[in-house]
Amino acid sequence: MKFYSEMLDKMFDSESDCVKAECEAKKKEKDKIRFEQEKAAAKKDLEAGLEMLTKKTIEYFNKYETNLAPFAETLLSSAGQKEKRVERKVISETDFINLLESFLK
Numbered sequence: 001m002k003f004y005s006e007m008l009d010k011m012f013d014s015e016s017d018c019v020k021a022e023c024e025a026k027k028k029e030k031d032k033i034r035f036e037q038e039k040a041a042a043k044k045d046l047e048a049g050l051e052m053l054t055k056k057t058i059e060y061f062n063k064y065e066t067n068l069a070p071f072a073e074t075l076l077s078s079a080g081q082k083e084k085r086v087e088r089k090v091i092s093e094t095d096f097i098n099l100l101e102s103f104l105k
Contacts, residue, residue, distance in 0.1 A: 003015050005021060005022055008025055061073065
């Protein structure tokens with residue numbers, strides 16, 4: 001006698017095989033849902049950490065590397081927001097020359 005699983009839309013040789021296959025399918029579905037929830041939580045945590053790191057880096061450049069601050073802020077702000085337009089700061093020619101000289105030292 002064959003046993004049909006409506007859930008899996010499949011035939012099985014015994015009732016126990018049918019029940020076992022349905023249990024495994026339910027477990028896989030629960031594992032998949034759990035994985036997706038865990039992944040979403042990890043992504044949210046990662047994004048929060050990156051945002052905090054970006055803010056701290058910009059604070060550092062504004063306080064200690066003032067000649068590089070406009071570049072750092074522009075780069076870091078645009079890195080996490082690919083879809084949004086980032087307002088770019090205009091720097092003076094002197095700041096640009098100082099930046100170039102800092103690379104040559």
